[in-house]
Amino acid sequence: MEGIKKNWPECLVFLVILFLIWKTFEQSVLEHHFIIPTVNYFAPGILLGNLIYYSRKGLKWPKLVLFWLFVIGDFCSFLAIFYSPSLAKITIGFIAGPIIVAVLVPIFTYLLYSYQKINELFKD
Numbered sequence: 691m692e693g694i695k696k697n698w699p700e701c702l703v704f705l706v707i708l709f710l711i712w713k714t715f716e717q718s719v720l721e722h723h724f725i726i727p728t729v730n731y732f733a734p735g736i737l738l739g740n741l742i743y744y745s746r747k748g749l750k751w752p753k754l755v756l757f758w759l760f761v762i763g764d765f766c767s768f769l770a771i772f773y774s775p776s777l778a779k780i781t782i783g784f785i786a787g788p789i790i791v792a793v794l795v796p797i798f799t800y801l802l803y804s805y806q807k808i809n810e811l812f813k814d
Contacts, residue, residue, distance in 0.1 A: 700756070707739055764799055
């Protein structure tokens with residue numbers, strides 16, 4: 691469990707990078723566009739890949755950047771529970787979208803707290 695708490699942002703960002711690689715391939719090779727995938731998908735993939743690379747090297751600054759990116763995402767998810775009309779329309783079976791997000795927000799908040807504690811991000 692400690693390994694999950696220590697590296698979970700890197701794992702989620704890696705999944706995002708895989709998605710960006712697929713979108714770059716799809717747009718450039720399959721649909722024959724060349725400018726759009728480079729700007730929209732490839733460049734953010736390279737930046738996120740460098741964050742993961744230097745985070746896995748043990749440097750503190752990429753861990754701080756990942757931490758704050760996920761704090762912003764966690765806060766936006768919390769606000770979406772109350773203010774997002776499109777989230778209110780989502781239902782999976784009999785469970786409404788805001789309920790799913792309301793369950794996930796405390797989990798991610800706990801994981802964020804554990805991440806900063808284990809990696810000693812704010813230790814002077």
